[in-house]
Amino acid sequence: MGSLAEVRENPSGLKGSAEGDPGRGSTPAVSPFQLCLVRVSLAVMGPEAPLAGWVRASTRPRLTDSSAFRAKQEPEAKVAKLNVNGRVVEIQVEDDTPLLWVLREQLGLTGTKYGCGVAQCGACTVHVDGAAVRACAMPVSAFTEGQKITTIEGLSPDSSHPIQQAWLALDVPQCGFCQPGMIMAASALLAAHPKPTEAQIREEMTNICRCGTYNRVIAGIQRAAGISTSG
Numbered sequence: 544m545g546s547l548a549e550v551r552e553n554p555s556g557l558k559g560s561a562e563g564d565p566g567r568g569s570t571p572a573v574s575p576f577q578l579c580l581v582r583v584s585l586a587v588m589g590p591e592a593p594l595a596g597w598v599r600a601s602t603r604p605r606l607t608d609s610s611a612f613r614a615k616q617e618p619e620a621k622v623a624k625l626n627v628n629g630r631v632v633e634i635q636v637e638d639d640t641p642l643l644w645v646l647r648e649q650l651g652l653t654g655t656k657y658g659c660g661v662a663q664c665g666a667c668t669v670h671v672d673g674a675a676v677r678a679c680a681m682p683v684s685a686f687t688e689g690q691k692i693t694t695i696e697g698l699s700p701d702s703s704h705p706i707q708q709a710w711l712a713l714d715v716p717q718c719g720f721c722q723p724g725m726i727m728a729a730s731a732l733l734a735a736h737p738k739p740t741e742a743q744i745r746e747e748m749t750n751i752c753r754c755g756t757y758n759r760v761i762a763g764i765q766r767a768a769g770i771s772t773s774g
């Protein structure tokens with residue numbers, strides 16, 4: 544698999560056919576969560592881009608079963624070194640295993656969530672050298688030991704990041720499933736734009752929340768940025 548830049552060009556990070564690759568199915572299964580994502584996209588953002596993007600994504604080969612990666616791990620695994628939350632870890636893994644599975648299943652960092660598996664919902668957002676990246680679409684071979692990967696567990700040692708404080712103050716989460724990804728995306732946004740406008744927030748925050756917490760997410764980012772809101 545190629546470099547980080549190549550993967551950004553092809554954010555699904557998926558290649559090859561489903562044949563002989565038990566980690567991918569040729570027929571995309573439509574889960575209730577995905578249907579929910581489409582409904583939320585339509586309700587919040589209209590009939591244009593989100594649905595079109597989702598439909599395109601849903602016809603690609605997709606991740607279906609992380610256990611398949613575990614099953615294949617023994618004969619073809621290679622040693623890889625990753626810098627995760629300030630610690631260099633050595634893992635045995637196939638090159639095309641998504642970073643998300645490594646984080647959740649090999650390192651036990653389950654704060655990063657699996658939503659769509661095709662780089663659309665943002666539930667799996669982590670930071671790579673401070674930038675928001677969707678870990679479900681990034682093969683582990685795209686990373687070097689020199690790149691700093693940060694998960695929600697490593698965002699701050701005591702949950703005191705301004706975004707986390709604002710989230711607590713405003714009770715941003717509802718069910719909470721999307722919120723680790725939201726927080727990671729929001730903190731990356733704030734690092735790049737310390738005083739974002741509402742328009743910037745709306746444009747940059749493309750994570751999907753099936754509970755519809757979008758207005759509180761915007762207010763939380765504004766609070767963390769020290770921007771007063773009108774209501």
Ligand code: FES
Pocket residue numbers: 656657658659660661662663664665666667668677678679680
């Ligand atoms: S799980 Fe949806 S973007 Fe990664």
Ligand code: FES
Pocket residue numbers: 716717718719720721722751752753754755756
């Ligand atoms: S999906 Fe429930 S809070 Fe976002």
